[in-house]
Structures are given as structure tokens and as C-alpha cells.
Amino acid sequence: MSRIHGIRISVLAIMVAGALLSQVATAQPTGHQSVTGTICRVDTRAGSIDLLTAVGHVVHIKRVTYAPGAGLKVTLRRAEVGMVALVPGTVCRIECDVAPSGSTATGVEVLQPAPGGGQ
Amino acid sequence: MKAAGRALVLLTALNAVLVASSCPPPVKPGDPLRGLTAEELARFEKGKEVFERDFTPETGLGPLFNAEACGECHETPVVGGVGDEVELHVSVLRDGFCDPLADSGGPVMQQHVTPALKAALGIEREPLPTGTIDKPNRSTPAIMGLGLLDAVPDKDILLRADPKDRDHDGISGRPNRNFDGRLGRFGRKALVPTLAEFNAGAFTIEMGITTPATPNEETIGGRPIPAGVDPVTDPELTKTELDLADDFVRFLAPPLPLPLDLEGERGKIIFGSIGCAGCHAPSLTTGDNPVRALRYKQVWAYTDLLLHDMGPERGDICLGLAEPSEFRTEPLMGLRLREQFMHDGAAKTVEQAIELHGGEADGSKGRFHKLSDKDRKAILKFLGSL
Numbered sequence: 001m002s003r004i005h006g007i008r009i010s011v012l013a014i015m016v017a018g019a020l021l022s023q024v025a026t027a028q029p030t031g032h033q034s035v036t037g038t039i040c041r042v043d044t045r046a047g048s049i050d051l052l053t054a055v056g057h058v059v060h061i062k063r064v065t066y067a068p069g070a071g072l073k074v075t076l077r078r079a080e081v082g083m084v085a086l087v088p089g090t091v092c093r094i095e096c097d098v099a100p101s102g103s104t105a106t107g108v109e110v111l112q113p114a115p116g117g118g119q
Numbered sequence: 120m121k122a123a124g125r126a127l128v129l130l131t132a133l134n135a136v137l138v139a140s141s142c143p144p145p146v147k148p149g150d151p152l153r154g155l156t157a158e159e160l161a162r163f164e165k166g167k168e169v170f171e172r173d174f175t176p177e178t179g180l181g182p183l184f185n186a187e188a189c190g191e192c193h194e195t196p197v198v199g200g201v202g203d204e205v206e207l208h209v210s211v212l213r214d215g216f217c218d219p220l221a222d223s224g225g226p227v228m229q230q231h232v233t234p235a236l237k238a239a240l241g242i243e244r245e246p247l248p249t250g251t252i253d254k255p256n257r258s259t260p261a262i263m264g265l266g267l268l269d270a271v272p273d274k275d276i277l278l279r280a281d282p283k284d285r286d287h288d289g290i291s292g293r294p295n296r297n298f299d300g301r302l303g304r305f306g307r308k309a310l311v312p313t314l315a316e317f318n319a320g321a322f323t324i325e326m327g328i329t330t331p332a333t334p335n336e337e338t339i340g341g342r343p344i345p346a347g348v349d350p351v352t353d354p355e356l357t358k359t360e361l362d363l364a365d366d367f368v369r370f371l372a373p374p375l376p377l378p379l380d381l382e383g384e385r386g387k388i389i390f391g392s393i394g395c396a397g398c399h400a401p402s403l404t405t406g407d408n409p410v411r412a413l414r415y416k417q418v419w420a421y422t423d424l425l426l427h428d429m430g431p432e433r434g435d436i437c438l439g440l441a442e443p444s445e446f447r448t449e450p451l452m453g454l455r456l457r458e459q460f461m462h463d464g465a466a467k468t469v470e471q472a473i474e475l476h477g478g479e480a481d482g483s484k485g486r487f488h489k490l491s492d493k494d495r496k497a498i499l500k501f502l503g504s505l
Contacts, residue, residue: 056320
């Protein structure tokens with residue numbers, strides 16, 4: 001009797017865990033993402049980059065975070081250029097790790113420097 | 120001899136009947152492109168139904184919107200045409216960077232709200248971002264023939280660019296770029312790279328209809344939509360419906376210019392000789408395309424799809440790389456069907472529109488002023504045929 005009871009509990013536990021995992025998987029995607037857009041704001045203290053992206057005239061802002069002291073790799077034509085290159089107007093591709101808490105940058109490639117070098 | 124004459128008349132009449140019956144009728148405004156397959160024609164017709172559909176809050180309209188159907192603004196003289204509506208766009212230029220105010224609801228501000236949103240927030244339209252003014256206006260863009268413009272290769276557009284005016288003709292077209300760096304060509308500031316994106320974005324921006332390409336509702340001046348105001352599950356348009364509507368626009372034929380008499384032909388030549396064709400390049404050629412009717416076609420659009428400085432008096436907002444006074448050369452195909460002219464609808468006649476040209480167009484406008492009345496009339500005759 002107790003063995004049957006144990007099996008029932010195990011089956012129930014597996015079902016609940018499966019349901020929870022599938023919910024987590026659908027509601028909170030994780031993995032890697034590449035976002036291309038124009039920088040509209042960089043907050044070096046908080047460690048965030050806001051990127052403009054658009055479909056037609058629907059314009060959105062995608063926020064990507066980074067660890068301010070960790071030395072985010074920023075390149076332009078394969079040469080490292082540092083965070084100073086990331087100014088409003090810069091077109092870049094940001095490689096991100098996507099987690100439930102948001103997107104974290106792992107590297108930035110500058111595709112087009114800001115007109116006039118930015119401000 | 121008499122019999123021979125009669126036979127000649129009979130043969131001529133027979134020939135005329137044969138020619139008339141073998142020629143397809145001329146393309147009318149709102150017709151599809153010639154040479155579409157039966158399947159493409161069926162998609163054009165089904166897409167027209169989506170284009171004409173009146174949306175309601177129950178089918179996804181809003182909560183912010185400018186129109187209840189695509190056909191509400193694109194209605195004259197037929198579905199797929201133009202309208203007399205104007206809408207409001209905003210942005211600000213800060214230290215050389217153009218901010219489209221996306222976090223405050225920009226760049227397109229919607230002028231209507233659903234009853235549910237009005238009840239929740241007490242607003243009649245999207246609130247303007249701080250520091251912007253109730254300007255600039257944007258008139259309804261003409262969309263006939265845009266499928267052909269979509270099929271023009273990027274390199275052909277870039278070939279015409281002369282940002283530093285190296286040929287010293289006073290005209291210095293330059294390309295705009297989307298936020299991801301791709302070449303733009305649609306919209307008054309040429310921000311949008313493809314027709315598919317232009318169309319998908321229009322569903323969301325103009326009607327508040329989310330699509331698989333634009334699955335998120337617009338914010339209310341940057342704030343999220345209050346709970347319960349828009350209960351329809353996103354996306355509110357299926358991919359099939361979006362693709363059909365896109366095909367309707369893509370397959371809309373450009374209006375066929377009216378036949379020119381001698382005066383009109385002369386006007387066409389003068390149009391080129393005084394420099395108008397420097398920006399309003401008479402034709403572009405499409406590249407390879409999966410749709411045969413769009414493949415390697417010459418399109419008489421009278422645009423170079425580049426940005427040109429129209430002078431500070433016409434300037435309003437920046438967008439992408441486009442500065443406030445820069446606008447994409449407006450295609451002139453179908454000009455005769457329009458009720459208002461210029462990006463903001465400020466001109467009610469073609470003559471007024473010419474007068475509102477400035478900046479890079481100053482030289483051409485000056486030469487237009489110096490023309491005799493007869494020559495000016497000829498140019499207007501030509502433009503009236505487009």
C-alpha cells in the first residue's frame with residue numbers, strides 16, 4: 001500500500017515539476033541573443049545600454065545591462081575601442097545572454113560610429 | 120478600283136477590332152500590376168479585404184489609433200489611394216543625436232483613443248512628450264507602386280547619392296539608415312528599409328493592431344496600457360492576414376500616366392532641363408525578384424529615394440540620420456490623384472508645392488520662376504499627367 005502511495009507521490013511530483021518547468025520555459029526565455037540597433041542612452045554607473053530598434057515606424061527601446069567594472073569588450077572592425085565608442089547615435093550589434101531578469105551584454109561590435117563621433 | 124478601296128476599309132476596320140480585342144484594358148488606379156500569376160492575383164484580392172477591414176476594439180483596434188482601417192486614409196480615388204488626413208510625428212535633436220522619443224510614445228502620436236482607454240485615463244489622444252509641439256503634420260503617403268520601389272536594389276539608390284555634392288550641381292542626396300544600419304527608403308524621412316516593415320508597422324502605429332512582426336502594443340506616452348483596456352490577445356492580426364495585406368500593397372500598380380500632347384511633352388523636357396529631375400529622377404529599375412511582375416521593371420516614380428535638404432522653412436523633425444530640413448524625394452507617380460501635396464499636406468496645388476520647395480531645390484525653383492508663362496504651363500501639364 002505504502003509503495004503504491006510512494007509511486008503516486010513520485011508521479012505527482014514529476015507532473016508538477018514538469019508543469020512548472022514548462023511554464024518557466026515559456027514565460028522566461030533564456031539563451032543567447034544578438035540585438036542590432038542605435039544607441040540612444042548609456043548609463044555607465046548603472047551599467048545599461050538602451051538600443052533603438054524599429055519595425056516600420058514602430059520604434060522600441062531595448063535595454064541591455066552589463067557589469068560596469070567587468071570590462072565589456074567593444075570592437076570596431078575587430079579592433080578593441082572601449083566603452084568610449086558607445087555614445088548616442090552609434091549603430092552596434094550587442095551579443096547578450098538572456099535570462100529571466102533581462103538581457104546582459106557579453107560583447108559589443110560597433111557597426112557605424114555615431115555621426116560626428118557622438119557627444 | 121472601288122472594290123479594292125472597299126476591301127482596304129474593311130481590312131482596316133478588321134485590324135482595329137483585332138488590335139482592340141488583343142490589347143488588355145489600360146491599368147486603372149487601384150488595379151494590380153500586370154503580369155501577376157493567378158495565385159498572386161488571388162492574394163491581391165484577399166489582401167484588399169484585410170486592407171479594407173474596419174477594426175473595432177473587439178477585434179484589436181487601439182487603444183491608441185489614428186484610423187480604424189487602412190482604407191480610411193488610403194481611399195481616394197479608390198481603395199489603395201490617398202486621403203486628406205494628416206497625423207502628428209515627433210522627435211528631438213539633442214547634441215547631434217536624433218531621439219525619436221520612443222520612451223514617450225514617439226515618433227508617431229496617435230490622435231484617437233478607444234472608449235475603454237478614455238474611461239481609464241480620461242484622455243482624448245496620446246499626450247505629447249514634454250518639450251514637443253503640436254507639429255509636424257504628416258499627410259497620407261501614396262502607396263500605389265511601392266512594391267516596385269521595394270524591388271529596386273540598394274546599390275542603385277546609393278549610386279545616385281552625392282552627399283558632398285562633388286558634381287557641384289547644388290544637389291546632394293544622401294541615404295537615410297534604419298536604426299540597425301540598413302538603407303532606408305520608405306516614409307517621408309526614408310527611415311524604413313522594406314515595404315513589409317512599413318506595412319506591418321502601419322497596422323500597429325495607425326490602428327493599434329499588433330502583428331507577428333510588431334507583437335507589442337504601443338505605450339500611452341511611454342506608460343503601459345492600463346489593465347483591462349485592451350483584452351484582445353496579441354498579435355491581433357495573424358501572419359496570414361498580414362502577409363495578404365502586404366501583398367495587396369506590394370501588387371498595387373502605379374497609376375498609368377495620362378498620354379501627353381505636345382505641350383505636355385515639352386513640359387517633361389523643361390522639367391528635366393531646369394533641374395527638377397536632379398532629385399525627382401524619372402525612373403528606377405527593379406532587380407531580381409521572386410515575383411515576375413516586379414522583376415527587372417522600369418518604374419517611372421520620379422524619385423531617387425534619397426534625402427535632400429528642403430530648406431529651414433520646411434524643416435520639422437529629425438528621424439534616423441535625416442535632419443529636420445531633410446526629406447526623401449517624394450515619388451511623383453500618381454500625382455494627379457492627390458488632393459494635398461508635400462510631406463505635411465501644406466500645399467493644395469502642384470504650383471503651391473513647387474513654391475514650398477527650398478534648400479537644394481532653390482536653384483530649380485528659381486529657374487521655374489524665370490520661365491515664360493507658356494513654359495510653366497507646360498511643366499504643370501506634364502506634372503498633371505502623372
